[in-house]
Amino acid sequence: MTDGSDRAEPLSIQRRGTIDYMRAAGRRSVVHGLVELDVTEARRRIRDREAETGERLSFTGFLVYCLGRAIDDHPAVHVYRDWRGRVVRFDDVDVNVLVEREIDGERVGVPHVVRAANRRSLQSIHDDIRAAQADPGEGRQTGLASLGLRLPGPIRRQFWRLPQLFPRYWKRVAGTVAVTAVGMFGTGGGWGISPTNYTLQLTVGGIDRKPGVVDDEIEPREYLDLTVTVDHDVVDGAPAARFVQRLTELVEAAHGIEAEPGT
Numbered sequence: 001m002t003d004g005s006d007r008a009e010p011l012s013i014q015r016r017g018t019i020d021y022m023r024a025a026g027r028r029s030v031v032h033g034l035v036e037l038d039v040t041e042a043r044r045r046i047r048d049r050e051a052e053t054g055e056r057l058s059f060t061g062f063l064v065y066c067l068g069r070a071i072d073d074h075p076a077v078h079v080y081r082d083w084r085g086r087v088v089r090f091d092d093v094d095v096n097v098l099v100e101r102e103i104d105g106e107r108v109g110v111p112h113v114v115r116a117a118n119r120r121s122l123q124s125i126h127d128d129i130r131a132a133q134a135d136p137g138e139g140r141q142t143g144l145a146s147l148g149l150r151l152p153g154p155i156r157r158q159f160w161r162l163p164q165l166f167p168r169y170w171k172r173v174a175g176t177v178a179v180t181a182v183g184m185f186g187t188g189g190g191w192g193i194s195p196t197n198y199t200l201q202l203t204v205g206g207i208d209r210k211p212g213v214v215d216d217e218i219e220p221r222e223y224l225d226l227t228v229t230v231d232h233d234v235v236d237g238a239p240a241a242r243f244v245q246r247l248t249e250l251v252e253a254a255h256g257i258e259a260e261p262g263t
Helices: 013-025 040-053 059-073 122-134 143-148 159-165 167-174 237-252
Strands: 030-038 079-081 087-089 095-103 106-114 177-181 200-214 217-231
Touching (some): 040 059, 040 217, 059 095, 059 122, 059 177, 059 200, 079 167, 095 122, 106 122
Parallel strands (some): 095 177
Antiparallel strands (some): 030 217, 200 217
8 A cells, every 4th residue: 555645757867877887887896995085284275275366176176186197107097908908098087077066956966077187287177177067068968868868778788888898989978087976965974985987986975074193293184085996907906006195195285286376
């Protein structure tokens, strides 16, 4: 028996795309690393910058900037394997990020690719993300994409095999690495873990305030919970660990923020 409040609604075609992606990504041999980054200095500089200029620097943009530099220093994490079994290495770090936008009255995260993040300034990446957030067309499906989501499941899911078959095409349509977020929809600490169709993905969790040790003194610090996911089929543990160490150094040093604006 059901009461009068029960109802059934059709599954949206957008949800079909999510289901297809997660099924395909779940077949990859990924390894997740849960790291905690001290972002006290970075957030302080962001607040200081906002007080001076009136503009709040995108924290996601800052992470993308540091990610591009860390990959430049450790390019072994920036590779794919194609259908012929060859390892494909990319020079440009094209980062697929989630930007929060209002679509049909609802705040949602939509994908946007920041091209060549390793060769751009922090200000340029910030402006790119802000422009994507303001673009009314960002995140809306084209007629072709909508039609594709109406195809039978086995046919639809072939698209998500592109990274393993044709990584160069995947780069053009979806970038080479991903930064996704769970912290943008809540408060407090916590990690997010999810499968990915990328060789390298950062999942941004929450930021929590708790005691830390600085110069042998205990003081309040702000810590970001970050999940680093790599495809172990093409990335070994040692290069991945060195990449994470370099990324941590850049983020905790607030790399790049002190040079903005003006360069």
